[in-house]
Amino acid sequence: MNIQGGVQAMGKSKRIWLLALTAVVSLSVVTACSGPNNAKKNTGTTEPTSAAATTETEPKQDKVTFKIFNGVAGSKDGNTNETTIGKLLEDQTGVNFKLEFVVGDLNTKIGTMIAANDYPDVLIPDAAIEEVLNAGAFIPLDELIEKYGPNIQRVYGKSLNQMRSKDGKIYFLPIAAQVNDFIPEPEAGAGFWVQRRVLEEAGYPKIKTLDQYIELIKNYRDKHKDENLTGMVSLTHDWRFFATSNPPMHLMGYPNDGNVTVDTNTWEAKTYAGAESTKKWLKTLNDLNAAGLFDKASFVDNYDQYIAKLTSHKVLGFFDYRWQVDNALNVLKDAARKDPSLDGFKYFPLPVTFEEGTPDAYLDPPGGLVTNRGIGITVSAKDPVRIIQFFDNMLTEENQTLMSWGIKGETYEVNEKGRYYRTQEQIDKIDEPFRESFGFKYFSWNWPMYNATSTLADGNAKNVASQPEVFQMTLTDKDKAILEKYGVQTYSQLFAEPVPRPYFPAWGFAKEQNSPEQLWEASKDEMTKKYFPKLVLTTPDKFDAVWEEYMKEFGKLDTAGYEKWTTEQVKAKVELANQ
Amino acid sequence: MRLFFKKLGQQRALAVMSVPFLIWLFVFKYLPLWGWSIAFQDYKPARKFMEQTWIGFEHFKFLFGDDRFLRVLRNTLAMSSINLFFGFVTAITLALLLNEIRNIAFKRVVQTVSYLPHFISWVVAASIIQTTLSPDGTINQLLVGLGFLDRGNEILFLGIPEYFWTIFGASSVWKDIGWNTIVYLAAMTTIDPTQYEAAEIDGANRFKKMIYVTLPGIKSVVIVLLIMNIGYLLESGFEPQYLLGNGMNVDYSENIDIFVLKYGIAQSNFSLSIAAGMFKTVVSFILLFMANNAAKRMGEARLY
Numbered sequence: 013m014n015i016q017g018g019v020q021a022m023g024k025s026k027r028i029w030l031l032a033l034t035a036v037v038s039l040s041v042v043t044a045c046s047g048p049n050n051a052k053k054n055t056g057t058t059e060p061t062s063a064a065a066t067t068e069t070e071p072k073q074d075k076v077t078f079k080i081f082n083g084v085a086g087s088k089d090g091n092t093n094e095t096t097i098g099k100l101l102e103d104q105t106g107v108n109f110k111l112e113f114v115v116g117d118l119n120t121k122i123g124t125m126i127a128a129n130d131y132p133d134v135l136i137p138d139a140a141i142e143e144v145l146n147a148g149a150f151i152p153l154d155e156l157i158e159k160y161g162p163n164i165q166r167v168y169g170k171s172l173n174q175m176r177s178k179d180g181k182i183y184f185l186p187i188a189a190q191v192n193d194f195i196p197e198p199e200a201g202a203g204f205w206v207q208r209r210v211l212e213e214a215g216y217p218k219i220k221t222l223d224q225y226i227e228l229i230k231n232y233r234d235k236h237k238d239e240n241l242t243g244m245v246s247l248t249h250d251w252r253f254f255a256t257s258n259p260p261m262h263l264m265g266y267p268n269d270g271n272v273t274v275d276t277n278t279w280e281a282k283t284y285a286g287a288e289s290t291k292k293w294l295k296t297l298n299d300l301n302a303a304g305l306f307d308k309a310s311f312v313d314n315y316d317q318y319i320a321k322l323t324s325h326k327v328l329g330f331f332d333y334r335w336q337v338d339n340a341l342n343v344l345k346d347a348a349r350k351d352p353s354l355d356g357f358k359y360f361p362l363p364v365t366f367e368e369g370t371p372d373a374y375l376d377p378p379g380g381l382v383t384n385r386g387i388g389i390t391v392s393a394k395d396p397v398r399i400i401q402f403f404d405n406m407l408t409e410e411n412q413t414l415m416s417w418g419i420k421g422e423t424y425e426v427n428e429k430g431r432y433y434r435t436q437e438q439i440d441k442i443d444e445p446f447r448e449s450f451g452f453k454y455f456s457w458n459w460p461m462y463n464a465t466s467t468l469a470d471g472n473a474k475n476v477a478s479q480p481e482v483f484q485m486t487l488t489d490k491d492k493a494i495l496e497k498y499g500v501q502t503y504s505q506l507f508a509e510p511v512p513r514p515y516f517p518a519w520g521f522a523k524e525q526n527s528p529e530q531l532w533e534a535s536k537d538e539m540t541k542k543y544f545p546k547l548v549l550t551t552p553d554k555f556d557a558v559w560e561e562y563m564k565e566f567g568k569l570d571t572a573g574y575e576k577w578t579t580e581q582v583k584a585k586v587e588l589a590n591q
Numbered sequence: 592m593r594l595f596f597k598k599l600g601q602q603r604a605l606a607v608m609s610v611p612f613l614i615w616l617f618v619f620k621y622l623p624l625w626g627w628s629i630a631f632q633d634y635k636p637a638r639k640f641m642e643q644t645w646i647g648f649e650h651f652k653f654l655f656g657d658d659r660f661l662r663v664l665r666n667t668l669a670m671s672s673i674n675l676f677f678g679f680v681t682a683i684t685l686a687l688l689l690n691e692i693r694n695i696a697f698k699r700v701v702q703t704v705s706y707l708p709h710f711i712s713w714v715v716a717a718s719i720i721q722t723t724l725s726p727d728g729t730i731n732q733l734l735v736g737l738g739f740l741d742r743g744n745e746i747l748f749l750g751i752p753e754y755f756w757t758i759f760g761a762s763s764v765w766k767d768i769g770w771n772t773i774v775y776l777a778a779m780t781t782i783d784p785t786q787y788e789a790a791e792i793d794g795a796n797r798f799k800k801m802i803y804v805t806l807p808g809i810k811s812v813v814i815v816l817l818i819m820n821i822g823y824l825l826e827s828g829f830e831p832q833y834l835l836g837n838g839m840n841v842d843y844s845e846n847i848d849i850f851v852l853k854y855g856i857a858q859s860n861f862s863l864s865i866a867a868g869m870f871k872t873v874v875s876f877i878l879l880f881m882a883n884n885a886a887k888r889m890g891e892a893r894l895y
Contacts, residue, residue, distance in 0.1 A: 119856070119859075143859065146635070248837070248838065249837075253838070304743055308726055308745075308747050308750070309725050309726050309727070309747065311747070311750055311837060311838065311839055312721065312724075312725065312747060312749040312750055312837050312839070313721070313725070314718070314721065316718070317721070317722070317725075525858065525859035525860075526858050526859055526860050530858060531858070534853065534854070534857070534858065538838075538841070538853075540838075541837075541838030541841065542838050542839070542841055542842075544838070545750065545837075545838055545839045546839070549747075549750070
């Protein structure tokens with residue numbers, strides 16, 4: 013999962029949860045033993061440190077190894093100092109981390125820690141953070157940050173108030189904060205995707221509205237009736253159902269706030285699951301289905317089947333978030349790179365809204381801090397000071413550059429204007445095994461860091477992929493040709509510029525376990541999962557009757573209460589941001 | 592009493608050997624019962640036992656007051672009854688038929704093929720079932736090819752709630768039929784061959800031998816298994832329903848286990864999960880006793 017994928021996926025804590033459970037079911041996971049115990053014994057001697065260490069104020073200290081548990085499955089367990097980056101950081105601080113990633117069910121694992129009151133030194137509880145806080149497993153960081161965290165203060169500075177818990181203390185550092193300038197990613201995080209051959213045949217029209225998009229697909233299918241094509245598919249499997257229920261929000265021109273849309277003037281949050289916009293979106297799918305253009309199996313297929321369909325060349329269009337379909341898009345991309353004649357099967361993102369004049373919001377806006385995820389030091393930690401010093405040292409400009417760009421001359425170059433870039437050779441060299449051994453993988457996510465849309469002080473992008481120079485190098489001739497047709501250099505230039513939203517994203521608001529908010533979400537999910545398929549698959553004349561039925565059920569929920577709660581959260585966040 | 596100790600002395604090796612198992616039983620089967628107290632609390636993790644708030648039967652009231660719970664209870668009972676009935680009937684039938692096959696090679700092949708699905712996990716099995724039943728899957732293609740359906744009108748089998756129980760039952764039978772026959776085939780080998788010879792002399796044909804010799808021969812095994820399975824009536828399984836269920840068939844596919852997952856564990860409402868679990872255990876216990884008693888009355892083999 014890439015960085016963005018991580019952020020988005022975690023939006024739906026319960027869904028992640030269910031995913032984890034599916035993983036349990038599917039693998040009947042045997043908890044792996046914690047790997048070869050090769051934590052190096054402290055020798056007491058300190059190695060000569062690198063130049064960067066001279067900036068350290070503390071005298072050289074003995075080497076220590078701390079344990080860290082990461083609630084997001086991802087990499088192999090291991091020591092950070094076995095990677096190039098981790099070794100450099102160890103030379104600077106003398107601190108090594110032994111990383112352990114979750115296997116199987118997160119809640120079970122965290123629950124066991126809580127029950128035993130025995131934690132690793134550092135904990136990244138991901139979706140289970142509320143339970144960890146309730147259990148009092150994190151130590152307050154305020155004093156530590158005050159004393160040892162100049163860089164932490166610089167990076168999180170303006171958000172420190174947002175990070176405070178109810179008792180006014182800071183217990184964890186959110187996973188990433190916006191620093192310096194905001195640069196949007198070169199590819200939109202979401203969109204209505206369409207096969208490039210469809211655009212080519214239509215002469216590269218500018219598509220702005222849902223109606224135009226549907227028209228485009230219809231026309232293509234009608235001309236190619238005998239090819240057994242599918243107009244649109246939709247992802248509905250389990251917790252990923254939001255790929256089908258979120259579009260109304262985007263079609264109205266709002267960014268991904270989860271269950272609500274937020275008005276930037278009044279900061280009112282409104283749900284849309286029972287609104288006119290949702291009706292309109294489902295009616296469109298209903299018509300599409302009646303015309304034989306919608307893949308009915310969308311409602312029974314699982315995620316793998318969905319990805320398989322996207323790579324089958326038969327599907328003309330779909331809506332989804334990029335991180336969810338990355339696998340499929342990469343397969344098509346690789347195929348087209350080897351054989352340019354397959355380029356027409358690649359998908360192109362379009363900024364589609366209901367109305368022509370609505371600016372879209374598919375690019376995530378500069379926002380606040382995601383405060384329901386983070387990294388904290390536990391009550392079992394041996395030496396919190398060393399840990400916070402390590403975090404602080406990570407957040408220096410040089411180390412942030414190191415963690416995403418690597419080492420100058422080895423994994424990136426600087427041109428005479430001071431712009432960072434990578435040569436083709438370097439791009440080719442940095443594959444998955446290299447990312448692992450160099451440490452890009454361990455240090456790409458879930459540490460205190462600048463977020464992906466930040467820039468470094470010298471104006472270069474923090475994230476390699478966001479650097480325009482690097483992005484241009486990844487494009488094929490066909491890519492450049494199609495972007496030229498639309499008069500843009502990056503895909504995101506097709507989309508409207510994001511409007512800053514200091515609370516963003518609303519899905520990141522921490523909800524208490526077993527609270528009315530959480531119950532509303534669970535019940536709403538269940539209702540939409542039941543009624544949306546009915547609404548789409550029914551005959552068009554019965555659509556209104558089924559909608560009535562759905563409204564009757566939906567009316568039983570305390571939607572007003574949920575909206576009130578969300579609005580309060582939004583306003584509180586905005587207020588803190590304006591302080 | 593003296594007799595007891597005398598026997599114990601005589602069999603002390605046996606007694607000593609069984610001690611570890613008694614400890615195991617106590618630690619893993621009886622100690623956890625303590626956890627049932629959580630069902631009567633407003634349980635919060637990480638708090639000590641004395642710090643929990645007691646709320647009595649609140650969670651049980653919530654469960655039985657909820658339409659959804661009654662619905663999942665119905666689904667659970669329906670699906671496990673289907674499983675129980677068809678599982679028995681098909682497995683016994685197959686065992687009887689296999690027993691009649693004289694060609695050993697063919698018998699081995701049939702047996703192997705029929706019990707292979709038991710060894711694939713439900714995740715894989717569910718994928719196979721989903722693909723087979725999808726609009727462009729084998730079954731729809733067959734129906735279209737035979738002219739029962741028009742192209743474009745393929746049936747979305749997993750999208751029709753009323754079909755779910757049938758699909759579930761058929762899938763379970765497919766997956767476990769071969770495995771379930773093993774115990775009956777084993778039971779059949781214990782039947783004295785002289786009975787068949789006697790039957791043959793009396794003029795019984797193969798079918799009659801099946802009815803009057805083989806079936807009564809495995810009767811005790813069947814009854815014991817039946818009693819045990821009745822105890823599991825509220826355990827209709829979790830994986831097939833979870834993996835084959837979707838938003839469209841949720842009214843028929845959701846069972847108690849999935850309900851507990853959704854409204855208990857996923858919401859960190861552990862008390863509710865435990866209340867539901869307790870309900871299941873108590874009902875299973877009653878069912879088991881009833882079945883055993885019935886068997887006793889009829890003078891049949893029984894569990895205890």
